[in-house]
Amino acid sequence: MSIRVGESAQAATFPKAAKKLLQNTQLRRNVRRATDTIRGKRAKVVDEMPDWQALRTAGQQIKKRTLRNLDSYLVQFEKACTAAGGKVHWARDADEANAIIIGIIQSHGQKEVIKVKTMTSDETRLNHALEAVGIEPYETDLADLIIQLGHDKPSHIVVPALHKNKSEIRQIFMDTMGLKELGHAPEDLAAAARNFLRERFLRVKVGFSGANFAVAETGSVCVVESEGNGRMCVTLPDVLITMFGVEKIVPSFDDLEVFLQLLPRSATGERMNPYNSIWTGVTPGDGPKEFHVVLLDNGRTKVLADEESRETLHCIRCAACLNACPVYRQTGGHAYGSIYSGPIGAILTPQLQGMEHSTSLPYASSLCGACYEVCPVKINIPEILIHLRRKIVESGGAALTERMGMAVAGYTLADSSRLGKAQKLVQLGRQPLDAIGLPGWSAARDLPTIPTQTFREWWKTRGAK
Amino acid sequence: MVEDTRCEVSTAREDILQRVRAAIGKQAADEPVERDYRQTPSLSEGEKIDLFIDRLHDYNAQVYRCGPGEEAATIAEALAARGKTRILIPPGFPAHLLPTGPTFVPDTQLDYREIDATEGALTAATAAIAMTGSLILTHSETEGRRALTLIPDYHLCMVYTNQLVETVPEGLRALGGRRTSPVTTIAGPSATADIEMTRVKGVHGPRVLDVIIVAV
Numbered sequence: 133m134s135i136r137v138g139e140s141a142q143a144a145t146f147p148k149a150a151k152k153l154l155q156n157t158q159l160r161r162n163v164r165r166a167t168d169t170i171r172g173k174r175a176k177v178v179d180e181m182p183d184w185q186a187l188r189t190a191g192q193q194i195k196k197r198t199l200r201n202l203d204s205y206l207v208q209f210e211k212a213c214t215a216a217g218g219k220v221h222w223a224r225d226a227d228e229a230n231a232i233i234i235g236i237i238q239s240h241g242q243k244e245v246i247k248v249k250t251m252t253s254d255e256t257r258l259n260h261a262l263e264a265v266g267i268e269p270y271e272t273d274l275a276d277l278i279i280q281l282g283h284d285k286p287s288h289i290v291v292p293a294l295h296k297n298k299s300e301i302r303q304i305f306m307d308t309m310g311l312k313e314l315g316h317a318p319e320d321l322a323a324a325a326r327n328f329l330r331e332r333f334l335r336v337k338v339g340f341s342g343a344n345f346a347v348a349e350t351g352s353v354c355v356v357e358s359e360g361n362g363r364m365c366v367t368l369p370d371v372l373i374t375m376f377g378v379e380k381i382v383p384s385f386d387d388l389e390v391f392l393q394l395l396p397r398s399a400t401g402e403r404m405n406p407y408n409s410i411w412t413g414v415t416p417g418d419g420p421k422e423f424h425v426v427l428l429d430n431g432r433t434k435v436l437a438d439e440e441s442r443e444t445l446h447c448i449r450c451a452a453c454l455n456a457c458p459v460y461r462q463t464g465g466h467a468y469g470s471i472y473s474g475p476i477g478a479i480l481t482p483q484l485q486g487m488e489h490s491t492s493l494p495y496a497s498s499l500c501g502a503c504y505e506v507c508p509v510k511i512n513i514p515e516i517l518i519h520l521r522r523k524i525v526e527s528g529g530a531a532l533t534e535r536m537g538m539a540v541a542g543y544t545l546a547d548s549s550r551l552g553k554a555q556k557l558v559q560l561g562r563q564p565l566d567a568i569g570l571p572g573w574s575a576a577r578d579l580p581t582i583p584t585q586t587f588r589e590w591w592k593t594r595g596a597k
Numbered sequence: 598m599v600e601d602t603r604c605e606v607s608t609a610r611e612d613i614l615q616r617v618r619a620a621i622g623k624q625a626a627d628e629p630v631e632r633d634y635r636q637t638p639s640l641s642e643g644e645k646i647d648l649f650i651d652r653l654h655d656y657n658a659q660v661y662r663c664g665p666g667e668e669a670a671t672i673a674e675a676l677a678a679r680g681k682t683r684i685l686i687p688p689g690f691p692a693h694l695l696p697t698g699p700t701f702v703p704d705t706q707l708d709y710r711e712i713d714a715t716e717g718a719l720t721a722a723t724a725a726i727a728m729t730g731s732l733i734l735t736h737s738e739t740e741g742r743r744a745l746t747l748i749p750d751y752h753l754c755m756v757y758t759n760q761l762v763e764t765v766p767e768g769l770r771a772l773g774g775r776r777t778s779p780v781t782t783i784a785g786p787s788a789t790a791d792i793e794m795t796r797v798k799g800v801h802g803p804r805v806l807d808v809i810i811v812a813v
Contacts, residue, residue, distance in 0.1 A: 197628035360787035360802025404729035418742035433616035
């Protein structure tokens with residue numbers, strides 16, 4: 133079985149990648165500007181909701197309910213979707229999912245597919261697999277189009293081209309769309325994308341989408357978007373293929389009323405995103421004649437098995453944690469070496485693809501807790517980061533100094549006389565320690581100043597007075 | 598090719614379900630869900646309509662208000678203001694609500710390219726949500742199939758005050774038995790914030806949305 137999360141297995145470790153990206157001042161300016169804007173908008177529309185905390189709690193509990201009974205909800209979804217005219221496929225990993233999708237497209241003799249933004253297909257590297265067999269995927273989300281035309285990589289879950297400013301985008305469009313003239317305003321760039329894609333929307337016979345939510349009760353699928361490219365992809369083609377991770381299920385149709393409030397306010401700071409499409413199987417005379425669902429595991433059941441970090445699967449991909457994270461805001465998304473960046477990426481990527489491929493990611497955080505505070509489904513990211521760090525240390529993945537240090541600390545702190553002796557020792561060794569530092573530890577951290585007097589010594593003198 | 602895939606898929610199905618069951622254990626039980634969020638209205642009828650209009654304006658939608666029996670005149674006014682003379686309508690749109698003057702073309706399964714060549718579409722709606730300025734279509738005979746309100750560059754939508762609710766939960770529950778029809782919620786014209794997080798009106802969906810609110 134090969135579990136792949138984009139190309140992340142080959143990515144550089146976080147500190148190395150971050151160090152390089154921090155030197156790119158244009159990119160840092162773009163990232164800071166964009167995240168500041170979204171944060172401001174989000175705060176405004178969240179503050180006007182007196183029941184925000186109640187919505188978060190309901191969101192968290194619905195996700196918890198889903199995961200605790202995931203097998204029966206998956207079967208229920210399959211049954212309802214099939215009854216409504218859909219075909220449900222199951223894929224254990226990325227390669228299996230891609231093979232199913234290619235099989236469907238080839239069975240219709242088609243060579244093109246229009247795609248609406250989906251992280252899941254970035255995860256399975258679907259475009260790469262399609263191109264390898266001569267099928268051309270067209271990304272239709274504006275940011276994804278920018279990434280695809282510019283041969284770039286997404287740096288944000290919701291706004292993948294957030295690291296590009298408008299003049300950089302203009303240049304990409306002029307170079308790749310064969311335009312001699314193009315205005316500088318965002319409106320001009322959006323109009324160029326509209327013209328570029330319109331003919332493809334009307335021509336291409338196969339559409340591909342992800343899903344934000346899938347309803348077990350009715351077999352319905354929901355796609356949340358802004359531009360109308362999602363509506364185009366799920367409405368106009370004859371054949372529609374929708375792939376999503378098994379954790380995207382919600383038990384009942386009414387559960388959508390919670391997430392359709394949490395998601396837009398958290399993701400883009402809007403009261404409601406321009407468009408939500410919800411469809412159930414096939415509707416004669418309206419939309420695709422054939423509808424396929426691919427249910428993807430690709431490591432999710434492994435995450436499910438760890439009770440302490442299971443809630444990672446609650447994620448609704450709003451990216452509020454990225455925008456809030458002081459680390460992400462400095463480095464941008466590429467440093468994480470995964471399509472899932474920021475705090476959620478730091479816990480999701482290592483769990484999906486195996487800790488051994490991404491031991492540096494759970495350390496890409498100051499544990500400040502800003503991510504937990506803004507998470508619409510209350511994922512305790514800092515706690516999961518610590519849990520994952522413990523797993524890395526236990527499996528021998530951490531630096532020797534850290535493992536030894538923690539072992540010695542455990543031994544010393546377990547006994548008060550040992551602690552006293554140790555403190556004396558540290559005071560004596562203060563100057564040499566300051567001079568040499570701790571290899572592997574103090575490279576990125578300042579060693580604390582060691583006081584001339586310990587707390588216990590001070591307490592004794594205080595008692596004598 | 599497809600047959601082979603299907604064979605493999607059924608094994609994958611058993612494998613995935615087995616992995617899920619192993620992961621969650623036998624203790625699988627119903628988790629309680631507290632729904633303490635707002636699900637009922639708190640505004641008066643007038644305040645609700647004002648809020649809806651305020652939200653629509655926020656999205657730069659043009660809003661018209663009229664009383665019962667004034668639909669045709671208001672439709673004529675809205676189309677004239679946009680300079681529209683040839684408009685698509687769903688096959689079941691009530692003929693007595695249409696003004697004389699503009700040409701109304703019923704969508705009798707027109708080709709997508711024919712729809713692309715038209716000036717816009719006029720439809721009814723199933724429900725509307727004041728808090729988010731959302732129109733909800735379930736693509737009935739008076740709302741048209743999804744392509745009708747997607748491909749043209751202009752959408753004029755008519756909604757009655759007794760279809761307007763205050764909150765999102767009320768809006769979704771108003772769908773009733775139509776929730777398994779295709780559902781589209783529309784909050785303003787299509788937009789993107791992908792370029793420097795600036796909301797740009799109009800990408801692939803209709804770039805202009807006007808709304809007529811009919812008092813009942």
